Amino acid sequence: MLGQAVTVALADHDRQHEVLTFFHLQFDITNLEHHADWILNRAGHFDVVINCCAYTAVDRAESERQATFEVNGLGVGYLAATIQSIGARLIHISTDFVFDGQANSPYREEDPVAPIGAYGASKLHGEEALAGIGLATVVRTSWLFGPNGACFPRSIINAYRAGKSLNVVADQIGTPTYAPYLAEMLVKIAENNPASGTYHAAGPEIISWHSFAGKAVLAAVGRVENVRACRTSDYPTPTRRPAFSALDCTKLVQAGCYFHPPLNESLPSFVETLA
Numbered sequence: 640m641l642g643q644a645v646t647v648a649l650a651d652h653d654r655q656h657e658v659l660t661f662f663h664l665q666f667d668i669t670n671l672e673h674h675a676d677w678i679l680n681r682a683g684h685f686d687v688v689i690n691c692c693a694y695t696a697v698d699r700a701e702s703e704r705q706a707t708f709e710v711n712g713l714g715v716g717y718l719a720a721t722i723q724s725i726g727a728r729l730i731h732i733s734t735d736f737v738f739d740g741q742a743n744s745p746y747r748e749e750d751p752v753a754p755i756g757a758y759g760a761s762k763l764h765g766e767e768a769l770a771g772i773g774l775a776t777v778v779r780t781s782w783l784f785g786p787n788g789a790c791f792p793r794s795i796i797n798a799y800r801a802g803k804s805l806n807v808v809a810d811q812i813g814t815p816t817y818a819p820y821l822a823e824m825l826v827k828i829a830e831n832n833p834a835s836g837t838y839h840a841a842g843p844e845i846i847s848w849h850s851f852a853g854k855a856v857l858a859a860v861g862r863v864e865n866v867r868a869c870r871t872s873d874y875p876t877p878t879r880r881p882a883f884s885a886l887d888c889t890k891l892v893q894a895g896c897y898f899h900p901p902l903n904e905s906l907p908s909f910v911e912t913l914a
């Protein structure tokens with residue numbers, strides 16, 4: 640989802656960037672030969688590499704722990720070493736799932752990390768692989784939705800339109816983030832080159848999945864009925880998720896790289912992209 644949004648944002652002609660997009664089919668982040676073929680052999684071609692690839696199946700990660708860590712940890716380490724050796728900058732995407740969700744105010748970059756599932760642990764492993772690499776920037780985001788690929792509001796709107804009754808958890812709180820807006824922020828980071836380190840980049844609203852579902856249905860259908868609130872414990876999943884994972888983006892605002900209009904602008908844009 641995000642990789643496509645970033646490609647679109649970078650390809651904007653006014654920006655005059657030369658963009659090379661790698662697809663999983665060609666470039667496996669866990670395969671060192673691919674790093675040589677696609678990056679080392681084109682050493683002079685890259686100023687910045689934005690890594691949007693990841694193992695993102697949060698529930699499956701519990702039973703596919705090794706594969707998850709290979710992509711989100713080991714592969715990121717390979718990428719860091721490769722990028723460092725050609726003197727380019729690396730912008731790497733991480734997640735709110737590195738936190739345990741016990742906070743009651745939005746997480747800042749320096750808050751203690753303590754993932755509660757395999758996916759979050761693997762993404763933290765990826766962050767750690769970048770520690771000490773001066774030209775690396777970690778951008779943590781949360782609750783992504785966008786025009787390309789599966790995402791929460793797409794599933795909710797489709798289910799609602801199909802007449803299904805919906806029960807949506809109201810006791811998980813986060814910051815929904817529209818992939819095209821996140822892509823804009825990543826391009827700003829690439830262009831403005833703020834100090835390396837970790838930044839949070841997420842939407843401005845702190846809401847529950849249940850409220851998010853209601854707003855998505857309202858944007859798509861113009862009314863909301865029968866979207867009921869339930870608790871996480873009503874629908875157990877293979878992995879635990881943070882109860883509260885809103886991200887504080889003040890650092891990115893101060894760096895002049897924040898861009899995220901509210902959901903009453905992003906959801907109508909998103910709805911327009913639905914077939």
Ligand SMILES: NC(=O)c1ccc[n+]([C@@H]2O[C@H](COP(=O)([O-])OP(=O)(O)OC[C@H]3O[C@@H](n4cnc5c(N)ncnc54)[C@H](OP(=O)(O)O)[C@@H]3O)[C@@H](O)[C@H]2O)c1
Pocket residue numbers: 640641642662663664666667668669690691692693694695710714732733734735762780781782783784788
């Ligand atoms: N989605 C969210 O709600 C969310 C929230 C917070 C953070 N993030 C982070 O944001 C980033 C983008 O997420 P997304 O939602 O855009 O994910 P996505 O739609 O699942 O895309 C991930 C991409 O990575 C590719 N990939 C998987 N394994 C790979 C490998 N070994 N080598 C190369 N490519 C590989 C996938 O290809 P295949 O499809 O062929 O497997 C897919 O194209 C990720 O770092 C994710 O951890 C996402």
